[in-house]
Amino acid sequence: MSNKEYCDLVYSWFQCTSELDEDGVTRFVPTDKINLSAIGRELGMDRRTVGRYVKKLYEQELLEERPGKTVLKVLEKTAATLVPYPTLRQIQNSLHRNSVSIFVYLLNRYIANAEQSYFITYNELKKYIGISTATASNNVVVSDILKTLKALRLIDYATIQTDATRCNIQIKTVTNVLPE
Numbered sequence: 001m002s003n004k005e006y007c008d009l010v011y012s013w014f015q016c017t018s019e020l021d022e023d024g025v026t027r028f029v030p031t032d033k034i035n036l037s038a039i040g041r042e043l044g045m046d047r048r049t050v051g052r053y054v055k056k057l058y059e060q061e062l063l064e065e066r067p068g069k070t071v072l073k074v075l076e077k078t079a080a081t082l083v084p085y086p087t088l089r090q091i092q093n094s095l096h097r098n099s100v101s102i103f104v105y106l107l108n109r110y111i112a113n114a115e116q117s118y119f120i121t122y123n124e125l126k127k128y129i130g131i132s133t134a135t136a137s138n139n140v141v142v143s144d145i146l147k148t149l150k151a152l153r154l155i156d157y158a159t160i161q162t163d164a165t166r167c168n169i170q171i172k173t174v175t176n177v178l179p180e
Helices: 008-017 036-043 047-059 085-094 097-112 122-129 136-151
Strands: 027-030 063-066 069-072 118-121 155-161 167-174
Touching: 008 027, 008 036, 008 047, 008 069, 036 047, 047 063, 085 136, 097 118, 097 122, 097 136, 097 167, 118 122, 122 136, 122 167, 136 155
Parallel strands: none
Antiparallel strands: 027 069, 063 069, 118 167, 155 167
């Protein structure tokens, strides 16, 4: 369900958080579970942005307000599927040009380091792709990209905890060819 008027991730949050009503058909989210600030933190968005997208979901009649709950109106395979939020987030974070930029950067650093293991920081990668280094919440973007590159077997890496709130990334290997 790709619609630029609202965010698929916000609708996915409602899908993944929803419960099945007694009728066995209707899916809903209890009103007390809907906190725009908390949803924003979970999705890496501003509370106002989440609110704007939720409003669009109501306007497009994908959500309906009922006493004590918000009902999801469209739940059919052609319109919406119950794709877990972490899956959507990783796809969104890793399947765009930032993935290519990070991959090329890591490959160039690996070659410059005589094809030996090296360390890099989240902030270094965030700065390289032009996302804010002022917040740790953007680390998930870099982490999702690295996980995808590792799943493709283009890189091997490990995260090393340096103190209670910081990690370094050890790039072990980088290859420019997809394995067969």
